[in-house]
Amino acid sequence: MSSVFLPVRIEFGIGSSTRIGSEFDSLKCKRVMIVTDKGVIQSGLLENMTQSLADSHIQFAIYDRVLPDPNIACVEQAKEFYFSEQCDGILAVGGGSSIDTAKAAGVLVTNSEPIMSYTGIDQIKNQLPPLITVPTTCGTGSEVTNVTVVTDENHFKKPIISSYIIPKVAILDPNLLLSLPPHLVASTGMDALTHAIEALTNNIQNWYGDSCALEAIRLIGKSLRPAAANGNITDLGRMLYASTLAGIAFTVSRLGLVHAMSHPVSGFAGIPHGVANAVLLPYVMSFNLVGNPHAYALAANALGISPQENEMAAAVEGVKEVIKLNHQLGIPKSFKALGVNEELIPGMIEDTFKSGNVAINPRRVSISDVEQIYKKSFSGD
Ligand code: NAD
Known part of the structure; x- marks a missing residue:
C-alpha cells in the first residue's frame, strides 16, 4: 500500500x-x-x-x-x-x-x-x-x-x-x-540530505516518497558543495529544488532517529536544526545500516559512490561520504566542538523517545543505544 x-x-x-x-x-x-x-x-x-x-x-x-x-x-x-x-x-x-x-x-x-x-x-x-x-x-x-x-x-x-x-x-x-551565507547553505543543505536519507531508509515504504528522496540525494550530492562554495544560481536552484523534494519525501514517508535525537539538541542547547541533523547523521547512519543495507546502498549510490562488492560495503561508503561532506562544508563532527554541555544528555534521551520517528527507524532502538549515539556525537569518536 x-x-x-x-x-x-x-x-x-x-x-x-x-x-x-x-x-x-x-x-x-x-x-x-x-x-x-x-x-x-x-x-x-x-x-x-x-x-x-x-x-x-x-x-x-x-x-x-x-x-x-x-x-x-x-x-x-x-x-x-x-x-x-x-x-x-x-x-x-x-x-x-x-x-x-x-x-x-x-x-x-x-x-x-x-x-x-x-x-x-x-x-x-x-x-x-x-x-x-x-x-x-x-x-x-x-x-x-x-x-x-x-x-x-x-x-x-x-x-x-x-x-x-x-x-x-x-x-x-x-x-x-543568492544572499544565503555559505554556512547556512551548508547546514540547511545537510538538513535536506537528512530528510531524504531518513525518508528513504526508514520502515515506511512509499514508492513516491522514495523516488523524491533519491532524486533529492542525487541533486544534493552534485550541488551542495559548489552551492556553498560559490553561491552560483544553478547549484543554489538545484539545492532549493532538492530540499522541496526531500520535504515531499518525508511528508509521505516520514523520518527516523536523526530527527528524534536532533530536536532535543536544538530545543535544549539552541543548536540550529540543520547543524544538529548534520552532526548526528553519520552516527545514526552507522548504527542503522544493518537495519536496511539495501536502502542505505541506494542512498550511497545516489550520493555518487560507485558500485561496491555488496550492499553493506556501499552503505558503509555512504557514511564515509557524509562524514567527508560535513568536513568539507565546515560542519563540526561533535557537539562538544559546538560547546554543548554533555550533562544535557539524560533529558535529551527522554525527549528522543517522545518522538514518533523512533518507531519507524530502520533499526530498533533502546535507551542505551541512544545514549551511546549521543555520547559519540558529543565526543566526536
Ligand atoms: P531559519 O528559518 O531559522 O533561518 C536561519 C537564518 O537564516 C535566519 O537568521 C534568517 O534570517 C537567515 N536567512 C534565511 N534566508 C536567508 C537568505 N536568503 N539570505 C540571508 N539570510 C537568510 O532556518 P531553517 O534552517 O530554514 O529553519 C529551521 C526551522 O525549521 C527549525 O525550527 C526547524 O524545526 C524547522 N523545520 C520545519 C520543518 C517542517 O516541515 N515544518 C522541517 C524541518 C525543519
Missing part, C-alpha cells in the same frame, strides 16, 4: 516570487500578513514581493518577529497580529522558522484551542487561511510539508501534523538564495 496526498501547487523558477501579487489575487485575498524575520528583511528579499503585491492592489502587513525554533509566544503573537491587521491570507517568506510560524499562526486563526493542543497527527479541525510559502533557505522543505514544529515551554520541539497545514502554493525562486 502506498498513499500520496499533497495538495500544493509548486512554482519553480528564477524570478517566480515576483508574481506573488497575482497568486494572492487568484486566492481572492485583499490584505496579507507577511511572516518573516529580520535577517530576511535586511537581505532585501521582500522588496520585489511587496512591489508585486502593491501592483496587484493587495495590501500587506509585515510580522517580522520570527525567532529561530519558534515558540508558543511567537506563534500567538503572529496570530494576534493577523487579527489586529484584519488580514485574510498569509505569505511566509524565509527559512523553516518563518514558514513554521506562519503555519502555526494560521492554525490559531481558524482553530480556537491553544497551539499545543494540536500537537501530534490530525488534531486540527479547520482549514487554515490561504497560505503561500516562499523558502529562502535550502533545507527544511516546510514550504510543502504537512507539519509545523513549535517549541513548548519546556524546550521540547513538538510537531503538529495535518494535511490542513500543507500550503496552497509554494514558490521556489533561486534568486532568493
Whole structure:
C-alpha cells in the first residue's frame, strides 16, 4: 500500500516570487500578513514581493518577529497580529522558522484551542487561511510539508501534523538564495540530505516518497558543495529544488532517529536544526545500516559512490561520504566542538523517545543505544 496526498501547487523558477501579487489575487485575498524575520528583511528579499503585491492592489502587513525554533509566544503573537491587521491570507517568506510560524499562526486563526493542543497527527479541525510559502533557505522543505514544529515551554520541539497545514502554493525562486551565507547553505543543505536519507531508509515504504528522496540525494550530492562554495544560481536552484523534494519525501514517508535525537539538541542547547541533523547523521547512519543495507546502498549510490562488492560495503561508503561532506562544508563532527554541555544528555534521551520517528527507524532502538549515539556525537569518536 502506498498513499500520496499533497495538495500544493509548486512554482519553480528564477524570478517566480515576483508574481506573488497575482497568486494572492487568484486566492481572492485583499490584505496579507507577511511572516518573516529580520535577517530576511535586511537581505532585501521582500522588496520585489511587496512591489508585486502593491501592483496587484493587495495590501500587506509585515510580522517580522520570527525567532529561530519558534515558540508558543511567537506563534500567538503572529496570530494576534493577523487579527489586529484584519488580514485574510498569509505569505511566509524565509527559512523553516518563518514558514513554521506562519503555519502555526494560521492554525490559531481558524482553530480556537491553544497551539499545543494540536500537537501530534490530525488534531486540527479547520482549514487554515490561504497560505503561500516562499523558502529562502535550502533545507527544511516546510514550504510543502504537512507539519509545523513549535517549541513548548519546556524546550521540547513538538510537531503538529495535518494535511490542513500543507500550503496552497509554494514558490521556489533561486534568486532568493543568492544572499544565503555559505554556512547556512551548508547546514540547511545537510538538513535536506537528512530528510531524504531518513525518508528513504526508514520502515515506511512509499514508492513516491522514495523516488523524491533519491532524486533529492542525487541533486544534493552534485550541488551542495559548489552551492556553498560559490553561491552560483544553478547549484543554489538545484539545492532549493532538492530540499522541496526531500520535504515531499518525508511528508509521505516520514523520518527516523536523526530527527528524534536532533530536536532535543536544538530545543535544549539552541543548536540550529540543520547543524544538529548534520552532526548526528553519520552516527545514526552507522548504527542503522544493518537495519536496511539495501536502502542505505541506494542512498550511497545516489550520493555518487560507485558500485561496491555488496550492499553493506556501499552503505558503509555512504557514511564515509557524509562524514567527508560535513568536513568539507565546515560542519563540526561533535557537539562538544559546538560547546554543548554533555550533562544535557539524560533529558535529551527522554525527549528522543517522545518522538514518533523512533518507531519507524530502520533499526530498533533502546535507551542505551541512544545514549551511546549521543555520547559519540558529543565526543566526536
Ligand atoms: P531559519 O528559518 O531559522 O533561518 C536561519 C537564518 O537564516 C535566519 O537568521 C534568517 O534570517 C537567515 N536567512 C534565511 N534566508 C536567508 C537568505 N536568503 N539570505 C540571508 N539570510 C537568510 O532556518 P531553517 O534552517 O530554514 O529553519 C529551521 C526551522 O525549521 C527549525 O525550527 C526547524 O524545526 C524547522 N523545520 C520545519 C520543518 C517542517 O516541515 N515544518 C522541517 C524541518 C525543519
